[in-house]
Amino acid sequence: MRKPLLLAVLAVTFACKEKPKEKVEEVTEEVIEVVEEPEWSVLFDGTSFDGWHFYNGGEVTEPWVLEDGAMVLYTPDPRPEGANYNLVTDTEYTDFVLTLEWNIAEGGNSGFFWGVKEDEKFGQPYITGPEIQVLDNERHPDAKNGEDRLAGSLYDIVPPSENSVNPAGEWNSVELMINHKTNEGHVIQNGVKIVEFPVNSPEWDELVAKSKFADWEDFAKFTTGKIGVQDHGDKVAFRNIKIKEL
Template sequence: MRKSILFVALAIAFACKDKSKETKEEVEEKVTEMAEQKESEWITLFDGTGFDGWHMYNGGGVTEPWKLEDGAMVFYPPEERPEGANYNLVTDEEFTDFVLTMDWKIAEGGNSGFFWGVKEGEKYGQPYLTGPEIQVLDDERHPDAQNGEDRLAGSLYDIIPPSENVVKPAGEWNSVELMINHKTNQGHVVLNGTKIVEFPVQGPEWDELVANSKFADWEDFAAFKTGKIGLQDHGDVVAYRNIKIKEL
């Protein structure tokens, strides 16, 4: 009788062990699938091989003074610029809620930036008339850095300064993440692995931030939840690479 009981106990133990092993394998498989699915949600906006998915703001296809170099798009300001000409770039597609990541590198003494919520049209001559900007700057040399902390690299330009100085020197690559989420009313900037800016993206708190900035009387500034991503021509050499976006 004792042998029979022992046999049954061993059988149950082995069955439980096999079931536990199978469950673990299933969990690992699900985790892998979720990781692959999460990665597949990212859309490559620029892979270093061409300007597909981008165009000149209020214009046609991307041409000089933008060039492809070592997997990056690089802006070289023209020696002669026709009156009123600008060479800002924008995406073909529009986005509302997203996480945007990219690397940027600014030349010594340089100034640039990138925008979200950008609209095109005859009434808009520049992306910054509609799209808020994340500052790209040589903090050490460009005079705009002396105009307030909300002009420093990584800032929500003229609205919120970075909480920490984590920018790398001119000529070195910086990695940045911008999140815009109207569902949760949250936005943030992560520069070189450190969250340096947080802000609401709509509502009374956002309105107050804009009211206390240079954009207070700009009719269509930040007026569009859905818009294009833009890269700024500010007349200085700047490079961007590894541009990806994930819609939320």
């Protein structure tokens, strides 16, 4: 006589085990912003001087020559009075990463610049453009004039944190980054970051004020300018020059 009660219990049990309704999850679209990486541009490919000219002058000729994929300066002896063999790019740049390789002769001195302005009143690229030093640290006397004159230094302003240079006659790789938007500059020499510096006022002005350029009216005054390589009277070679604008 207990069957009706048992059936009632079973009915309640099955009702409790009824599957819950599935939850409907909301699907939201995720917007992914694709930021394109800046592209590298070749400034010197080893086959021509296209994109370069003499500072305040015309197309590149001797004493610069193309040799084994490099631009090489053989300064004449005797040197003509007032000769200027500095080279600059045809294009101006503001924020960028520049990479190149350099090779200096024994006892040699040279450099490369950014922020260079061309005008007959300036005469030399270093009047306006800050310089990254290219030097034979072992033999050139400028190496004894202070650590901010050593190879890889921001010349006369910021010394390298360590000696990462290869000896004269060997190639050295350098990366120079200038970014006014983030107020950052750096030098990486042979894979080692050796120099960091601000590039905007007032921090930059404080550095310049402590250097030999303190009273130079036009030094480092142009955020946009040309890239230059220096004629310092010694044999020097540059190759694999590339730039990426930021």
